[in-house]
Amino acid sequence: MTYTDDHLRGILERTKTIAVVGVSANPVRPSYYVARYLGLKGYRVIPVNPGLAGQTLLGEEVYGDVTDIPDDVDMVDIFRRSEAVPPIVDAALARWPELQTIWMQIGVENAEAAAKAEARRVDVIQNRCPKIEYQRLHNELRMGGFVTGRVSSKL
Numbered sequence: 001m002t003y004t005d006d007h008l009r010g011i012l013e014r015t016k017t018i019a020v021v022g023v024s025a026n027p028v029r030p031s032y033y034v035a036r037y038l039g040l041k042g043y044r045v046i047p048v049n050p051g052l053a054g055q056t057l058l059g060e061e062v063y064g065d066v067t068d069i070p071d072d073v074d075m076v077d078i079f080r081r082s083e084a085v086p087p088i089v090d091a092a093l094a095r096w097p098e099l100q101t102i103w104m105q106i107g108v109e110n111a112e113a114a115a116k117a118e119a120r121r122v123d124v125i126q127n128r129c130p131k132i133e134y135q136r137l138h139n140e141l142r143m144g145g146f147v148t149g150r151v152s153s154k155l
Helices: 005-014 030-040 082-095 111-119 130-137
Strands: 017-021 044-048 075-078 101-104 123-125
Touching: 005 123, 005 130, 017 030, 030 044, 030 075, 030 130, 075 082, 082 101, 082 111, 101 111, 111 123
Parallel strands: 017 044, 017 075, 075 101, 101 123
Antiparallel strands: none
């Protein structure tokens, strides 16, 4: 799947609240540091993990399922195996009629779930990371040793 920079930028600019499904409390796990990073960039991050439900993580209550979240979200970011995606997408679509984006992390793809969301006019991103895309689009990846193909005088 290919996504234009304008499409990814548009999603990241309009998004305010993200439910991160499969977040870990372990700070060395990608789901933790992606959620933390997004929170530091101004997004409200709502953690979802049944094993941590009721606890506080990154300043927010952890919910066991997307259906338990009392507030609206703009994006559902999924850190689960590809085969676990369909029920998550079904629950998110049922919970939020105005959901804007389903984002599946690197290595996570599910054509059936994607088609169902797209039929509801929800943007779907698969096999990508919003942290990496945010950094790439904001010229931050060079600090991590990645070649972005952009020339900048920013240090």
